[in-house]
Amino acid sequence: MNRFKKSKYLIIVFVTVLAVSVLLVTTYSSAIVTKLGDGISLVDRIVQKPFQWFDAFKSDLGHLTQTYNENESLKKQLYQLEVESNQSQRLKTENEQLRQLLEMKSKLQATKTLAADVIMRAPVSWKQELTIDAGSSKGVSENMLAIANGGLIGSVSTVEEHSTTVNLLTNTENSDKISVKILHGSTEIYGIIVGYDKETELLKISQLNSNSDISAGDKVTTGGLGNFNIKDIPVGEVVATTHSSDYLTREVTVKLSADTKDLHVVELVGNS
Helix, strand or coil, X not given: CHHHHHHHHHHHHHHHHHHHHHHHHHHHXXXXXXXXXXXXXXXHHHHHHHHHHHHHHHHHHHHHHHHHHHXXXXXXXXXXXXHHHHHHHHHHHHHHHHHHHXXXXXXXXXXXXXXXXXXXXXXXXXXXXXXXXXXXXXXXXXXXXXXXXXXXXXXXXXXXXXXXXXXXXXXXXXXXXXXXXXXXXXXXXXXXXXXXXXXXXXXXXXXXXCCCCXXXXXXXXXXXXXXXXXXXXXXXXXXXXXXXXXXXXXXXXXXXXXXXXXXXXXXXXECC
C-alpha cells in the first residue's frame, strides 16, 4: 500500500515537472519566434527598400519620358502651324503684289515687261539691292526699271544669264540718274533722282528744269527721259522743297509710293 502511494506521488511529480517544462519551452519558443519574426521583417524591409526606390524611380522616369515626348510633339505641331501660317501669309502678300503689278502693267506704255521672284536680299545690303531669278536668257537688259507694291522701287544694275541685281531707290549711293516728273496742278516739272536720306527715309530730287512752284503733296512719277524711258510710273509724293544757300538750286524730298521693306515679286519694264 505504501509502495502504491509512493508511485502515485512520483507520477504526479513527474507530470507536474513535465507540464512546467512544456510551458517553459513553449513560452521561450514563442519569444524566440517573435524575435526571429521581427528580425526577418526588418531584413525584408531593408532588402525591399532599394527595389521600392527603383520602382518609384522607374515610374518617375517613365512619366518624365512621356512628358518630354509630349513636349517635343507639341513643339513640332506648333512649328508646322507656324510654317503653314507663314506660307499662307507669304502667298497672300505675293498675290496682292501680283494684282498691283497687273493693274500697273496695263497702264504703262512699255514694250517689254517681265515678272520675276526675289531670290536673294542680304541683310547687310537690304536697302541697297536685291536679286531676282531672271536674267539675259529671259530678255532682261540694263535699261529696265523695277516696280513693285504700287510704284517704282529701283532699276536694273547687273544682268547675269539667269539672275539680275536691282539697285533700289533706297540706296543712299544711287547714281542711276532716273528722270522724274513732278505734277503741280497742270504744270510738269522735270528733275533727276540724286539720292536717298536714310534718316528721314525720303528720296532726294534735284536738277529741276523749272522754277515753277512745287508744293507738298504734289505727285511724282517717272519722266521717261534718258536711259530709263518709261514714263508715268508712280514714284511718290512731295514732302518739302529746300533751296541751296545761293538760291540757285532746289532739292525736293519725296516719300516713296512703294513699300520696299517686303518684296517678293518684281516687274521689270522697259522699251526695246
